[in-house]
Amino acid sequence: MRVTTFQELQDVCLKNNKKIYEVMMSSEAESGENTEYHTRLQATQSLLAMQRAIKSGLKSKEPSISGMSGGDCAKLQKHYRKNQSLFTPTLRKIMTYALATSEENVRMGTIVACPTAGSCGIVPSVIISYAQDNKISQDELINALITAGVIGKIVAQKLSLAGAVGGCQAECGVASAMASGALTQMRGGNVIQVINSVGLALKNILGLTCDPVCGLVEIPCIKRNAFLAIHAVTASELAMADIVSVIPTDEVVDAMAQTAQLMSPLLKESAKGGLAKTKTAIELEKGVNG
Numbered sequence: 001m002r003v004t005t006f007q008e009l010q011d012v013c014l015k016n017n018k019k020i021y022e023v024m025m026s027s028e029a030e031s032g033e034n035t036e037y038h039t040r041l042q043a044t045q046s047l048l049a050m051q052r053a054i055k056s057g058l059k060s061k062e063p064s065i066s067g068m069s070g071g072d073c074a075k076l077q078k079h080y081r082k083n084q085s086l087f088t089p090t091l092r093k094i095m096t097y098a099l100a101t102s103e104e105n106v107r108m109g110t111i112v113a114c115p116t117a118g119s120c121g122i123v124p125s126v127i128i129s130y131a132q133d134n135k136i137s138q139d140e141l142i143n144a145l146i147t148a149g150v151i152g153k154i155v156a157q158k159l160s161l162a163g164a165v166g167g168c169q170a171e172c173g174v175a176s177a178m179a180s181g182a183l184t185q186m187r188g189g190n191v192i193q194v195i196n197s198v199g200l201a202l203k204n205i206l207g208l209t210c211d212p213v214c215g216l217v218e219i220p221c222i223k224r225n226a227f228l229a230i231h232a233v234t235a236s237e238l239a240m241a242d243i244v245s246v247i248p249t250d251e252v253v254d255a256m257a258q259t260a261q262l263m264s265p266l267l268k269e270s271a272k273g274g275l276a277k278t279k280t281a282i283e284l285e286k287g288v289n290g
């Protein structure tokens with residue numbers, strides 16, 4: 001992909017009056033990296049896997065293999081049946097789908113890394129829930145997923161999207177930015193609004209640590225997916241109101257890369273600090289190892 005920054009992406013889109021996914025598809029086709037047909041085919045296959053993960057996650061109450069997690073999606077669905085939620089039906093669906101996909105991931109069912117397995121619930125829950133509730137066509141949904149991919153790809157040019165390198169800001173944080181940009185596009189936002197939603201989402205999660213209990217992608221990962229899916233909606237909502245990220249999105253990405261370098265290795269997937277070394281986590285570790 002020749003576009004390497006969000007500013008370049010914005011300029012190309014505005015100059016050619018094209019959407020982000022169109023720029024990406026023609027750029028990859030021109031460079032011989034991928035034909036438009038294959039880009040859409042890959043996105044369609046990913047989308048189908050996401051839908052499968054959600055469907056299966058919604059039905060299961062099974063615990064994870066470690067036994068440390070599972071059943072929260074079922075609890076949330078039960079809670080929503082009581083109609084006592086403050087959330088709109090779409091927001092409820094987003095939270096539910098985020099937990100469904102993440103729990104499905106830790107049960108080793110259908111795994112949809114987006115951009116990583118740990119952050120798998122964020123993009124699918126946001127774009128699929130919105131599409132279902134707003135009569136968005138399959139084509140538009142695929143376009144949104146391609147845009148999410150472009151966002152992740154640009155960030156990944158400056159920072160590895162792995163908790164071990166960048167902390168959870170690089171996994172769930174980037175997933176939230178991808179979801180926010182895709183959602184903003186589906187809502188009819190222009191490219192400036194899409195890119196601002198990315199910057200707004202990333203700004204708010206700088207420094208998010210990766211400290212998984214027992215080194216497993218369960219605690220805090222699963223619930224974090226639910227939180228950061230809603231976080232993506234917040235960023236989109238701000239951007240749709242033409243609220244901008246005063247720090248341009250590219251500079252936010254630079255700050256994120258610098259933050260990753262400054263973070264202690266103890267907080268980057270080593271399970272040697274933060275939540276992973278709390279008293280309860282140490283007790284859980286004994287149980288899991290036992």
Ligand code: SF4
Nearest residue numbers: 118163168171210221
């Ligand atoms: S806490 Fe770490 S392992 Fe869990 S989702 Fe975030 S980056 Fe991945």
